Amino acid sequence: MTWQAAQARYDHMEYRRCGRSGLKLPVISLGLWHNFGGDTPHERKRDIARTAFDLGITHFDLANNYGPPPGSAEEAFGDLMRTDFAPYRDEMIISSKAGYGMWAGPYGEWGSRKYLIASCDQSLKRMGLDYVDIFYSHRFDPETPLEETMMALDHIVRSGRALYVGISSYNSKRTREAAAILKELGTPCLIHQPSYSMINRWVEEDGLLDTLEDLGIGSIAFTPLAQGMLTSKYLKGIPEGSRATQGKSLKSEFLTEETLNAIRALNAMAEQRGQTLAQMALAWVLRKGRLTTALIGASRAEQVRDCAAVVKNMDFTEAELQEIDATTVEGKVNLWAASSEREGPSR
Template sequence: MTWTAAPSRYDNMVYRRCGQSGLKLPAISLGLWHNFGEDTPHALKRDIACTAFDLGITHFDLANNYGPRPGSAESAFGEILRTDFAPYRDEMIISSKAGYGMWPGPYGEWGSRKYMIASCDQSLKRMGLDYVDIFYSHRFDPDTPLEETMMALDHIVRSGRALYVGISSYNSKRTREAAAILKELGTPCLIHQPSYSMINRWVEEDGLLDTLDELGIGSIAFSPLAQGMLTNKYLNGIPEDSRATQGKSLKSQFLSDENIETIRALNAIAERRDQTLAQMAIAWVLRNGKVTTALIGASRAEQVRDCVRTVENLDFTDAELNEIAATTREADINLWAASAERKGPSR
């Protein structure tokens, strides 16, 4: 069946300038970390992606190792680009990353020039693209000189493989160092992608958001829903088909009785705001303008629709913010190492 994008796709989405660049991003972006691998029917991937674009989501976020199998999410998205999205490439921001394990041997992960450039070339081939809009260093490499990784990003832009570059999960100190190198090279850092949610606030403790503000770098918060914890999915326990039971990114021990009670209390606040818990969680991340866009994942199109309705109410009263802070004070559920210097999971 032939698909044509909705004429109304730009009517309701909010678009925010990314740092001090000329680029605007939708307040909500779609990540293809989960549900775009070989374990998901292609028709479902297509429905999720097309629904997102119809609702004004122009930014699609990938990485070399997204799957499962690693690379399969990019291959699937490449098929959608060749068919449904073919007329709309210039209306889209497509990003990819390199940093986590992708192929065997000493050149298949981290931040060397060889790995970064080879991975970018592989990503372009899988997606059938001449360039990506944004290419990221997916994580800080403690064993490779930061200059080497940033010079690789600079080369990727200068060679036409990407329009912009970004970094992901770097702490404030390393972000300053990376941004200074890129600025000197003449390829400024466009964007930073950290994990951030109501129950995962390492970026506040680290001062990262203030650093990005100061440096004029945009931000895209991944896991604003804490891998589904900040939705209605776990209000009554752990469903059999959830990530917590599938051995994916959410460990069942995070869903303790105490944490479930925190989630239920947050849900009560959301209900008073006439929002779903997911909508409130996304709005909270976007609340003060320091985060450019919130990166969501979805296992079905209706979840995308629910999340996009967040833009109808992004404002909080001081009383609501204080109540949320009090409710989540003891949560501190960081699914990833707060320090960019440590090894993290494949994401």
């Protein structure tokens, strides 16, 4: 029997305008960075994606190198598009990116026109799509002229490969430069995707949120749950099978006793608010409407349900915000700091 999406899927999700564009995004978006590669059963991926869409999560975020192996998340999502989501394509926002290492040789990463356009074509083929809704420069390239990278994004839109373009992990200075180039080209920057959470606040120190507001650019925070640290998963230590034990991006040394104590205190606050820790962490990122959407990952459908329920309570008192500021510690979990530095990463 052919799957049909829930009829009430738009009844409870909140949608925010993306900067000063005409596009609205759900306040919770689904990222396929982890748990959509070849090491995850396909039926689990299907369950996660269906659940998200049924809850009004219309935005699915990918990149060329998501897996493992690289490319496998897009291939899996392409299968789901054919078997489940084809009738709903016009209700979906699908994004992909290029910037990190994808294939061997000098043309398989960073920000050249050669790499970005070739990678976009490969992503479309893997997903079986005519276009993506958003295509990103995944990281700033210090050795390629920024004009070349932005001109490639402009070409990707003008050639019909994408409807909008964005950037990820660019600092405030580079964001202003990139946005100015794109504006002159006639393809405005729609959205910026930085890492941001209660224990990773570089965007506040850098002034990026003010820059995005000033320029009218939307925002999507990735790792708002600090790769699972801001959930109930690690309250009693590091469980077997968690991301911290898999040798991926979340290293066990991030989970210091100081950080764990802060997480436990935050969890107590969330309980007082009648929320899970994950819900409070997402509500905090989305507070006061400064960000457009928060990007979650999930290994099970019930995690998607938990995160989507944040819409029931996204308000904080000033006292709560002050207590969170007093409780949180910088977790040193920004693995993308080099991509956000003034001159970018060295090679």
